[in-house]
Amino acid sequence: MTDTRTALVTGAARGIGAATARRLARDGYRVAVLDLSEEAAEGTAAAIREDGGDAVSVGADVADEDAVTTAVAHVAQTLGPPTVLVNNAGILRDNLLFRMTTADFDDVLRVHLRGAFLMSRAVQAHQVEARWGRVVNLSSTSALGNRGQANYAAAKAGMQGFTKTLAIELGPFGVTVNAVAPGFIETEMTRAVAERVGVPFEELLAAEAKAVPVRRVGQPDDIAAAVSFFASEEASFVSGQVLYVAGGPRG
Ligand code: NAP
Numbered sequence: 001m002t003d004t005r006t007a008l009v010t011g012a013a014r015g016i017g018a019a020t021a022r023r024l025a026r027d028g029y030r031v032a033v034l035d036l037s038e039e040a041a042e043g044t045a046a047a048i049r050e051d052g053g054d055a056v057s058v059g060a061d062v063a064d065e066d067a068v069t070t071a072v073a074h075v076a077q078t079l080g081p082p083t084v085l086v087n088n089a090g091i092l093r094d095n096l097l098f099r100m101t102t103a104d105f106d107d108v109l110r111v112h113l114r115g116a117f118l119m120s121r122a123v124q125a126h127q128v129e130a131r132w133g134r135v136v137n138l139s140s141t142s143a144l145g146n147r148g149q150a151n152y153a154a155a156k157a158g159m160q161g162f163t164k165t166l167a168i169e170l171g172p173f174g175v176t177v178n179a180v181a182p183g184f185i186e187t188e189m190t191r192a193v194a195e196r197v198g199v200p201f202e203e204l205l206a207a208e209a210k211a212v213p214v215r216r217v218g219q220p221d222d223i224a225a226a227v228s229f230f231a232s233e234e235a236s237f238v239s240g241q242v243l244y245v246a247g248g249p250r251g
Helices: 015-026 038-050 065-078 102-130 150-173 188-197 201-211 220-231
Strands: 006-010 030-035 055-059 084-087 133-138 175-182 242-245
Touching: 006 015, 006 065, 006 102, 015 030, 015 038, 015 084, 015 220, 030 038, 030 065, 038 055, 055 065, 065 102, 084 102, 084 220, 102 133, 102 150, 102 175, 133 150, 133 220, 150 175, 175 220, 188 201, 220 242
Parallel strands: 006 030, 006 084, 030 055, 084 133, 133 175, 175 242
Antiparallel strands: none
8 A cells, every 4th residue: 555644735934834844744744845945945844853753845836847746756756655735835916906917916826826736736646546645725714805915815716616626536536625714824924914014013913813703813833733634534524625714704
């Protein structure tokens, strides 16, 4: 039987991806930590190894077809065939529609959607061979619409349709595909939002927390826990779902 204990997490140098990589390592997976640069990814991989886990760092742009092919082959050779994939890499290029450049639109769709497509297509070969697999895609509450995020909302809503379609296509091979849609999570991504709008990060965090029913913003580990559930053996009958992890019912 094929060994199915290798996970690959994209955008895992920091934030939600880093927390997810560390969580999956604690769950017993060998983890490939992929980010734009191998050096950036190495921080997370080293932390996993220090905790007694097994991890490698990989540098690749998830939207670059050749880089993705090379990266997935490298992971299969060094760690084992990846059967768990977390499509987490992402960027923001916020602006109101009338100010949004074509590049802002294309860049966001390129990383989130094309990136998830290329990574999933490369990894499914290993999942189908193993007759087992898990794909977890990062969507967002922004999929429901968010001012200044026409590009990002379209990408994150697109991730949901992508998730449901992959669930249908890959289910017969023992592969489940689900999405986690976070609300406001304290990461470099949201810190950059505060900088862009000229508000101290602590102020933004306090304002966001007030609007959340559980009265706090999310932490990367909140999302990692949801990914861990979808990746688990117990979740084998859960597929094509979107779980909003937002401290309230939005979604
Ligand atoms: P983050 O702190 O900005 O981390 C994202 C990581 O992805 C960075 O290390 C970034 O590398 C990497 N990355 C960007 N483009 C890439 C590419 N083309 N190929 C490979 N790696 C790439 O973001 P985060 O807050 O942890 O968010 C992670 C995911 O959750 C994203 O998909 C995001 O849209 C989603 N999400 C976040 C929130 C939130 O409130 N934070 C809410 C809902 C959904 P560089 O540093 O080199 O750019």
